[in-house]
Amino acid sequence: MTSQSLAQRDTIILTIEDTSAPLSASTGKNQRSMSLIDFVRQMDGQPTHCTDDGFPLISIDGEIYCTVEYADGLIGGQKAVGVAQGEHFIEILLANGYLIPLTCPCCGGQLHLRDMQLPELRALLIGRSIEGFRHGEWVGEGVPPKRHPVFALQFSGSEERQERTIEVALESVRGIRKANASPAPH
Numbered sequence: 001m002t003s004q005s006l007a008q009r010d011t012i013i014l015t016i017e018d019t020s021a022p023l024s025a026s027t028g029k030n031q032r033s034m035s036l037i038d039f040v041r042q043m044d045g046q047p048t049h050c051t052d053d054g055f056p057l058i059s060i061d062g063e064i065y066c067t068v069e070y071a072d073g074l075i076g077g078q079k080a081v082g083v084a085q086g087e088h089f090i091e092i093l094l095a096n097g098y099l100i101p102l103t104c105p106c107c108g109g110q111l112h113l114r115d116m117q118l119p120e121l122r123a124l125l126i127g128r129s130i131e132g133f134r135h136g137e138w139v140g141e142g143v144p145p146k147r148h149p150v151f152a153l154q155f156s157g158s159e160e161r162q163e164r165t166i167e168v169a170l171e172s173v174r175g176i177r178k179a180n181a182s183p184a185p186h
């Protein structure tokens with residue numbers, strides 16, 4: 001089991017080191033956020049990154065958020081209690097009742113893991129806690145390569161960090177939500 005990696009093998013992820021998020025013990029609520037005006041000024045039509053922690057910024061319902069502050073506030077430190085196929089995406093259900101859809105870091109669509117299907121993901125992730133978040137850049141194989149930021153969930157465990165980290169598209173952060181009142185137990 002531990003010899004398998006959750007990493008996408010058909011993509012190149014340049015993970016930036018030392019960017020693990022604060023755990024949920026720190027709420028992140030007191031961190032400064034970039035003002036919208038600053039954001040627009042720096043943005044110039046391109047996605048950019050939080051000046052506090054370097055994580056990519058996303059727009060959710062018209063508001064600009066730092067991905068790690070947003071994700072940490074909702075699911076940081078939470079234990080995975082279920083992994084299930086949702087309507088569109090495989091979703092991780094967390095102990096506090098929130099879920100996060102897993103989207104492909106290359107295209108934002110469904111994960112196309114080569115060596116991890118739902119049962120393996122379920123067996124590997126359930127019971128682990130989200131101990132931090134990481135970010136990096138997806139680099140395509142074309143010339144010139146397409147590039148875009150990616151987000152990653154790092155789970156607790158004793159394996160190499162990369163083997164318990166799932167890289168996802170920023171869409172996954174946008175998709176974090178409260179699960180239905182009666183989530184199916186797994």
Ligand SMILES: [Zn+2]
Nearest residue numbers: 104106107108
């Ligand atoms: Zn893809």
